[in-house]
Amino acid sequence: MSNRRTGTTRAAQAAQTRQRLVDTAIDLFSDRHYDDVAVTDIAKGAGVAHGLLFHYFGNKRGIYLAAMREAATQMDAAFVIDPALAPAQQMRHAFAAHLQYLADHRGLALRRVLTGSRDDPEAWEVFQSARSRALDRAAAVLGIDAANPAWVMMGRAAVAAIDEASMYWLNNREQFDKATMVECFVTIVTSALKGAHALDADLNVDAAIEAFDGEDGAGFHISTSRAKVRTDGQP
Template sequence: MARSDENRPTTRRAEMAEQTRKRILSVALDEFTRSAYANVTVADIAAATGVAKGLVFHHFGSKEGLFLEALRVATAELDASHHSDPQLPSGVRIAQRFRGHLSYLAEHRDLALNLILRGDDAGPAVAQAFQSMRWSGIDWISRLLGLDPDHPSVQLTMNTYVNTADDIATRWLQQTEPFGLDEVTQALLEVLVGSLKAATRLDPELDVADAVASLDAALQQEPTPHRQDTAKATHARATR
């Protein structure tokens, strides 16, 4: 019993430290959502949390480390929006993932523009995290389409595609979503088809026929009423 009592202060201190860490991270997520990385300071985050600046460094090491943790929280939520029905054809599953991705970004516009899409200038560790995120997406799409993500031409053109897709999403949000979710989703699918065809220019022996056919089939599908309503609601919000 005595040993248990002796451990209680340590346990309470650890719990309080974890609560403080979570508060700092929550405030940082809000700050990085509202402002670009360069415009947020550790002093601002510390003041908003009500702690000493040194305590922020104690828990996260640096502003870059704090941003990286905030990015991980945001991307975990984003990943949860990437739902696709495994029973559906690969092209339709990719369309579902794209649409869920865009829908989340539209619903969290400031978070997307300041953290998810434009945070790769926050330092080497963050840039590496962004590259890892992009590679994860490339790997999922490539394997779903029956392609080898490590194939040099697939790797090159798909990496270019992901960068283009991020740029499309960024400009779409910056322009207050002038097009509906379905239109932008289809545009991303079209760009993906073009990227796969470009890969065959680099390696004529690469067979992307089935992958392109699956994506073309997804492009031919009419939006369901739910999808149409959501797209209209998005456009209406954009024009208000």
């Protein structure tokens, strides 16, 4: 029994050490270019011997990819679908949570999630997979066949538009409040639904569009101290 407890304790300690390394790597790769982050920086930030980094991840590339996978998992978790809400409200709250995650992880969002990894196909695919999962969840909420080619195309177009809007918002002092941004995302999705129907007349999108139009954001609130559009130039 004593040996079992000792083994369990060591496994837990190893897991904690590994997680500290990954969390530190996320922070460093969010703030700096890949080439400007050294293995010793990560180990020092995590408070462990740099040999442990090689033990768990092999090399800098290994911990970088592990960090990006963890970031994508966090982004996945932030896109929360609450089945207790009506479909349109589920989407609004998921968009709000996603936007808040990007705002809380600005460096990660701008350097890695939205644009930064396109020159690295393997890392970019990590976030593309997260986007695909979010798109599938959105299709389920909206009652759309996730595999329908017209929706796949227009859904991906909507994701790209939302990414561009998010990047502009982060790069411009978040000048629109979050609730307004969410309604902007709703408009993008509604347009994508109409575009999918234009491509495939058999794809019924009426219910999804009517859900958004009917609710029109009623009962949806995001706590924020920012004015709707800031004009004073202050962050």
